[in-house]
Amino acid sequence: MHQSELDFTNNLRQASPYIAKHRNKTIVIYLPGDLIFNSDALQQLAKDIVLLNNLGLKVVLTLGASFQINQAFEALNIPWQTQNDTRITTLEHLEVFQKTIGIVRAQVEAAFSKASAEQNIHLTIVSGNWVIAQPKGIINGIDFQHTGILRKINNQAIESTLNAGQVALLTPLAYSLTGEVFNLNTLEQAFAIATKLDADKLLIFTDQATLKDLPQALSRKDVKNHLESSQNNSQKRLLKLATEANEHIRRIHLMSQDNPSAMLLELFSRDGHGTLIYNDRYHDLRPAQSDDVAGIINLITPLEQEGILTKRSRETLELEIHNFLVIEIDQKIIGCAALYPIDNQNAELACLAVDKAYQGLALGEELLNAIQKKALDRNVSTLYLLTTHTHHWFIEHGFIESTPSQLPESRQSFYNNQRQSKVLLKKL
Incomplete structure (x- = not known):
């Protein structure tokens, strides 16, 4: 037997208990715009998610698009402002948001269509008005206008989609009960969706700077200690969300967006390829x-x-x-x-x-x-x-x-x- 064949059989044996363990479990995956912009990385990730679906996992995708939106604003010479790392979304911005996010969604769906065809699997991606939004409002005299926050999640509709063997897709756009359109922070949305669905895992792709100096595994207590000592603003924002949500989500996996295959290693190998934040007893x-x-x-x-x-x-x-x-x-x-x-x-x-x-x-x-x-x-x-x-x-x-x-x-x-x-x- 060749070494490549030995490696394959050994890896399959190691993955086997995880395949059984994850079957019928719900996972939420956060994809930042930077990863989606990389067409090769997106295509690889689409193949992996089709594989996860075929192995019986129920997958929810939340798409970020900050990278693409910034590019669109720069191309149109449209200025924008942020306050406390949150974009202020004006009425003028909304049209750009809707067009750009529509393009991002189309790219994702195209990647999944290709990945499904290559694996001879017909996988459907479904999205809907599952999230009800409301204005973020006026904070310290700053009106965030069409920047919104989650008000309500129709988790039953999302669960019906997942139970039908489909992948649920959420974008930064959400709507109010009065029909207004709002721009949501999709990382916050991913945490909220995972909490509401009682997801087994939340998998987050992010940049290397955010992952810097994080160990292989963190308990809730460890997260709080890192939060107090970290000087990295993006890392602090992420760990703060993890601290608030971790009692509801059993395991949160942080992975580098430079390596989309890290997701399979996190799910199907003993030591993973990222940082695990665990609420249940890790050992x-x-x-x-x-x-x-x-x-x-x-x-x-x-x-x-x-x-x-x-x-x-x-x-x-x-x-x-x-x-x-x-x-x-x-x-x-x-x-x-x-x-x-x-x-x-x-x-x-x-x-x-x-x-x-x-x-x-x-x-x-x-x-x-x-x-x-x-x-x-x-x-x-x-x-x-x-x-x-x-x-x-x-x-x-x-x-x-x-x-x-x-x-x-x-x-x-x-x-x-x-x-x-x-x-x-x-x-x-």
């Missing part, structure tokens, strides 16, 4: 089960080879699996620790390990806390451990140095003088 810490043995072996074998951990055979792990806790992300074991009872009052912490790819996320501390809680639940008063490399970390977490002679007698005979492990203990 699962739980008691180990017998079918976790292979995952634990994969995790600890490199550490055993480096001499950091004592070697354990598969048979030993199978017999002692009830002593272990594991951390799992998307069916991969990325952390483990074990609690071995010594007697009624003493126990040993052993085999604490975290995958290198996930270090720096306080997972080791989470495992340690869970082991200590487990020990306390068993009325253990003293926790012992042996380590050759990480004694400073354990000292920072409340352990003190001891000696082999202070180990309980039943453990002293097992002390390996060749390893010269440091003995640490902690009173619970």
